[in-house]
Amino acid sequence: MKKLIQSASLIGTTEIALVFVSIIRNKYLAVRIGPEGFGLYGVLNSFFIFASVFTASWLANATIKYIAEYQGNKESLQKLYNYTLSIASVSSIFLTLMFFVFQSIIKKYFLSSDVIFLYFALFNATFVFKSVNIVFANVLQGLKLIKKIVRIRIINSAIEFISIIIFVYFFDLTGFFISIVFSTIFSTIVYWSEIRKVFTTKIVIPQFGNRILKKLLVFGGAAFILNLLSMLSNYILRVVVLRETDLATTGLLQVSLVLMGMLGVVNRGSHFYFFPNVSRKMHIKERNSETNEYLRFTLLTSSFISVIAILFVPTLILILYSSKFLSLSTVFYWFVIAGFLANLANAFHTNMMGLGFVKSFTGIGIFGWAILVLTPIIAVGKYGISSVAMGYILSYLATIPVLYWYLYKIALLRIHIKVITCFLISIIMIGGAIYFMSSTLLLKLVWCLTSLGLASVMIKKDEYQRLYDMFRKA
Template sequence: MSDNKNSYKKIFKTTSLFGTVHFINMVISVIRSKFLAVFIGAEGYGIYSLLNSTIELIRKAIGLNIETSGVKKIAQANTEGELQNISVQANILLWIAVITGGIGSFFAIVFSNQLSVWTFGDYGKAVAIGWIGITILIKQLTSAKTAIMQGMAKLNFLAKSSLYGNIIALLINLPLFYFFRLDAIVPAIIIASLLNYLCSLFFFRKMNIKVTLYKPKKIFTEGKEVMLFGTLLSLSAFLPVLVNYLIQVFIRYKGDLNSVGLFSVGMVVINAYVGIIFTAMSTEYYPRLASFNKDKNLESEALNQQAIVSLLIIGPVIVLFLFFKEYIIHFLFSEKFVPVLPMLKWAILAMLFKAVSWSMGYIIIARADSKVFTKTAIGYNTLHLLLCVGGYYLDGLRGLGVGFCLFYLVHLIGNYILVFFRYKIQLSVPLFKIFGITFILCSLSFLSSDIEHLVYKYLSFIVLFSLITYYSWVEINKRVDAVGFISKFTKRKGNNKND
């Protein structure tokens, strides 16, 4: 029981660290999104999103997903405590980043005309794509350094690197958008990637890893496992980006750039704000799973703990967002983005299913189960594309939101069948109980959030939010003794003041 509590404490500690960092990054994103909405509008946001999606598509196709594939090898070397091996693996990863990043940038520059036609329907954005193509190399180098930090459990460095890079980029880019509006999009993207790289470089140097020039033969020999695993992971990383890109292109084709901007804003809210919990937790969860070496008992325990923590934290967030989505869109962006609300309502509910399916999906990655990994990646992403595109075709953004929610429900059921039958991993009774209660309260919130009578609407919010917050608090306190921790923290602060 003590070990169980320690595991929960570790999860919550890491989540609180990266949750705090991502909360600050979220505030930065709020400020940036608000000013972008005012300075370049929905159409400008559509251009900004399509340019980023185009470049990210190339990076994911060529980059071997080193931000994930590199972590596994570094984490294993770090667990074994072999300093020489850590240095070798770190250098191999850095040189793989240089090679893949260079190829990606070259591809973006050479084929910028074709990419502009595919994405925007003409050659108008070819020069912009060529310039932004430079960021593929920069981002690959940044990803390699952050993977090394994560693999070596230097989570403080990782958190500070992300935080400082985003703050400095915001301070520099906001004046650019103010003065140059749409013309600032390309310089802003390049500046943000460069500043994030410089911050990662600063903290990487604190780890005292000497960068060594290796011959190509050694890079490919020593890095074979990373490249093979990275090729496997690239499929899972590339396909979601491809799907997102194709959805945006389809929306532009059936609608316009304004509609693309609305869709992109919806995804920003889901991924950056509601989905903050997933980014925070994956930082600690994946390296821990990778270190278990396919021990199903340890994996089962970690999976149940992670899914429970995800549900307990995200439940109240979902209820809050459902009832106040209109005000959130007005505050984060502007009234011009209100048409995204029908999509957003369904997409927010989908995060409940993702909280559990996401936890199960990492088991496949940690086991490097190539056959299952390839089949599920292709199958899930094909389904995602069909449901979202079909939904948009039938009912615009609302239909797209319904398709998005249906996808994560199927994703949850599919992953459960997979981990249960293939890996013999059991989901615990407490997890089923917590999911059931959270699902009921979130579903009631979904149905009540659009009540026209304001008194009834906000009475419903008070009741449902109080219930889900109280329930989450009680369940969290069972696992980490949150009351005791707060009491000790308060006493410590009081003693420090007296001293």
């Protein structure tokens, strides 16, 4: 658990620091561009994230897995890097040109009449750089160069923040999209300055008979299907909400999903270590130990963060955005529950990918995707944006048992009784937070302290000092 906590503390601390930067940034943007501006950004961002499935996103997990697996084999690592970068670069350049040629059709059928050509063009101009950045980030994660990743993220966040303040001040909403172009290109330069110390960057023609490329394409092909469905679902969800409500409500959905992502700050830090680690060959006993420690750590951190988010969401919204977004406070607990389950499901998803169970993982993923999409399509008229969170919740509740059953049968994965106890305690903590979310400040504080006491039960007695030492040294 030592390396897990060290990675989680380093990445998590960085994430928390960056959250404070984003608080100021989002507050500034909320005042200057409002829900409508966030809605435009959400529609464009969803489309281009969806487009990235065809360039770099589908190679992400495969790159991390095989970079970790071939650790120490310099020649294989260089080939893997060359293939990944070449595929992402060429495909993103091609799509960028196609988007410019067919922008009117894309706007009519995939975006919104509110999206003007200038905003589309500025977003499209960043597409190649964003695709390359995905490759660079995945390579560094596969190599477990955590400190370099932290340094890059801090630099990029600072530049993004400064560019937003300057460009939005002078050009309002247009300035926001200009700042995206500037910060994305700068981010590529920063990533490349680190990558060039490890690899020689060049575009190559893929040799389809190469063993490494075959592995990359097989694993990436399965990931492509799941990423395609994931991004397609994000796009469909926003379109469904936009057509059933309005642009401002779509902006609220965008903010809800961003906040839900913020709740996974510590989990993302631990995942930086966990995925490359379970991608290597290991004994059943070691895999069980790693997975159970990861689950216990995830439950410990996610449950308490969820309690804070549910109890103090109005304050959180006012700090991060503005009073225009306060309508979220009555429904946001659904997104908190979805985020908690996402963190829990990640342990099983990651094991399936690390073990290379491509076909099974793909089938289960399609099953979950169907639930995720159908739920809001059916319920958005009655429940609004809450139906999106409900879709996530039902999807995770349906797929987590299936994933565990498969790992139980095939990989002999066993969940320890301590993890089950931690899960039950987490349910009590989150359930209590939902019950007290409309109560007085005093009762909320009392439940926070109670939850803190319950969370402490999840930590072994001999781990308190070890945790303190590891966080201090990380």
